[in-house]
Amino acid sequence: MYKAVKRIIAWSGQRKSRLYAGFIYSFFHTMFTALPIMAAAYGLSLILEDRNGAAELTSAHILSLAGFVLFAVAGRFWFAYLRAAAQESVGYETAAEQRLAIGAALKRVSLSFFNEKSAGEIAAAITTDLSFLELFGMKMIDTVVNGYISALTLVFCLSFYNIWISLIAAAGILLSALFLSLLSKKSWKNAPVRQQAQDNMVAATFEYIRGMPVVKAFHQSGVSREGIARAYRLNKTISEKIEKNFVPYNCLHLLALRVAATTMVLAAALFTLNGTMELPIMLMTAIFSFVIFGQIESVNNAAHVLRIIDAVLDKLAGIEAAAYIDQNGRNIEPSAYDIRFQNVTFAYEQRAVLKKVSFFIPENTTAAIVGPSGSGKTTICNLLARFYDVDQGSIAVGGVDVKTMTCDSLLKNIAMVFQNVYLFRDTLRNNIRFGKPEASDAEIIAAAQKACCHDFIMALPDQYDTVIGDGGCTLSGGEKQRISIARAMLKNAPIILLDEATASVDPENEHAIQQAISSLVQGKTMIVIAHRLATIQNADQILVVADGCIAQQGTHEELLRQEGVYKRFLALRQAAEGWSI
Ligand SMILES: Nc1ncnc2c1ncn2[C@@H]1O[C@H](COP(=O)(O)OP(=O)(O)OP(=O)(O)O)[C@@H](O)[C@H]1O
Structure with a gap:
């Protein structure tokens, strides 16, 4: 006592x-x-x-x-x-x-x-x-x-x-x-x-x-x-x-x-x-x-x-007492924004998810990650953002190992647009402002317009001052994603991690959103977990993830010439979604 x-x-x-x-x-x-x-x-x-x-x-x-x-x-x-x-x-x-x-x-x-x-x-x-x-x-x-x-x-x-x-x-x-x-x-x-x-x-x-x-x-x-x-x-x-x-x-x-x-x-x-x-x-x-x-x-x-x-x-x-992931990190500003995964191996607890994954994404290019569900695509993005640390190997941004950086100095350079990006119980204005706390109202509105959410926000009773429910539960999936795009636009980070998740996008706005995403990613290094054929085709390189490994790597044309996971995967997606190449 x-x-x-x-x-x-x-x-x-x-x-x-x-x-x-x-x-x-x-x-x-x-x-x-x-x-x-x-x-x-x-x-x-x-x-x-x-x-x-x-x-x-x-x-x-x-x-x-x-x-x-x-x-x-x-x-x-x-x-x-x-x-x-x-x-x-x-x-x-x-x-x-x-x-x-x-x-x-x-x-x-x-x-x-x-x-x-x-x-x-x-x-x-x-x-x-x-x-x-x-x-x-x-x-x-x-x-x-x-x-x-x-x-x-x-x-x-x-x-x-x-x-x-x-x-x-x-x-x-x-x-x-x-x-x-x-x-x-x-x-x-x-x-x-x-x-x-x-x-x-x-x-x-x-x-x-x-x-x-x-x-x-x-x-x-x-x-x-x-x-x-x-x-x-x-x-x-x-x-x-x-x-x-x-x-x-x-x-x-x-x-x-x-x-x-x-x-x-x-x-x-x-x-x-x-x-x-x-x-x-x-x-x-x-x-x-x-x-x-x-x-x-x-x-x-x-x-x-x-x-x-x-x-x-x-x-x-x-x-x-929980150990800080970045306790030995320093505030480093990388001089370039290329991304290198070198023999990255990672397991959630005991379960191996990525095995000796290596790839290089040059600065200002787009890499599309494709692969079956559960193959480790999101995990690659989570590791780059240092939500977890790799078990073996290394990840570098502009030649700087992310393990030597503080989370703040690393994440300052990364904007994420994921399916499950969390929106807070707060006004829409503040949810967008999350991308840049010092942003003016004019900047917020400009970002919302580019991300195709200005119109639906203006139709709400309190417009930008509308308070949304926990996790954004009072918005549709497409609306939430557009808010998260606006947030990323405002952040204007040199690296974009995007989960395309077209499923939650309102078909009427899909074209506009694709345009918004295109302007978001201009002059940026981007990793996109791709679902749309256009995104996959237009990417500078495609990383095909299967069973925790990079099964194939190259442009759409290169990969089409090879027999392998990509061709089979594409055929299945085309059959499921009525694509034609
Ligand atoms: N927090 C976690 N703890 C334990 N296991 C996890 C965790 N997150 C993901 N996994 C497992 O790791 C594996 C890879 O998951 P990941 O989310 O990276 O796959 P994915 O390729 O992005 O899948 P999808 O296309 O369905 O989103 C899956 O088997 C998943 O069950």
Whole structure:
């Protein structure tokens, strides 16, 4: 439990000095809480002495006591304010910083990281887990550290009046801490299980929502809901089990504190009866017995919450520790934009996808990649963009090995127009502007016009300010692709990676889009995953990928003269789509 407290303090990074300042304010806050009670006891003893005739109670006594109490109350509120101001926003500030840091880190990890961790798991870490940490992290610091500071400060104050009473209070605190450590051991064992159950629940919910179109199309609501219901049931069962484990230790912890409080009052009464304690001190002890354990009573909840926080911190550390794909990269500006694959071998996990692939694309030329589905065409583009690193061989742009470049300096030179280019839940204007953040409205409109999306955008109710759904789900496939072409136009990068994907293009606009693509690629080096015969024919070279290898390479005419995959592939495509050469 205390290890988790230390981790929260470490998590707060540069802000930890504010936490330490908060601990000092907490000490003074407690001192100022104790002072009015001590002053009241002193006032009572003056009244009793006045009654006995031992000393006279003057109005000056009463006024100075009242002034002292007012000063103590004001001091108490002042230190409570200082503590809150120092500590309470630390969690929110640190979490906000960490969210940005994780966002930046995710941009730089290999995409294989997203195979290992589901989108739901990562989303849960950045949203619910970090929210939990920002909300409860500082509360736990307050409950545990400030709670013990407060209790021990009051024990210290009591020791000036009666050492035995302060020892009873200290014993109560120690005994409750023992039960808390047992409770904490249980929580420590259960919290990761609960964390996993919650992650599964988020991932199942995420998948259910994302897969809704498929669920509806296949009338599979029963099957898909079963998965999500199972995740919810498991979470409920685990939470109930944890609560049951929690109860006995919680009762023992509270019992220790209540027994200590009662024993303090009984001992004070006995000391008063045998004349070793004055009545006002006994009354003061009775009041202290109510307040001394107040804050540490709720440490029981902290044990469980702290374990969850510990698991959350582990999870966040796991995401942040993911190796940056470009951690040894430098910001390099290639002097040319030719592309060379040299004996590139690559596997997703264990499955070999590309085997010793070599080719060269001169600057300002177009290479069309053709080949059967699953042969590795998209993988070639993903490797060039360094979404993954090659296992063997090398990829160079303008003679510079992409492994020596940072992702930013490499991707600055590449624009992608893929079937599944992601559009954000934002305005169309901002989605296009993604290609060039500093672009003016006029540039955005010009790019949209060239990419044949200006007309459909102007027909929408809010035109360029229309907000589109997640992933562009409120647009048709063709519209999404045209937006992504506009985005690429605006970026004006020297290398274009294009997945032609004519399937999603509106036939009416196909010609215009082809024109748009032609103007997009002028003077650029382009790799196109080609589907249209015209693109294939017009390419400067065709790379025929089959089974992870470059089976054939050459111009359309050269390849037509050879017997091989290309000729067979072309015949099949022609038959399927009614082409004629
Ligand atoms: N992220 C991934 N993790 C594991 N395997 C993958 C991943 N992406 C692709 N693959 C596998 O790698 C192989 C090549 O995929 P790739 O997407 O490069 O093929 P493709 O030629 O572009 O196919 P298509 O024409 O159908 O788009 C396929 O067998 C695919 O199942």
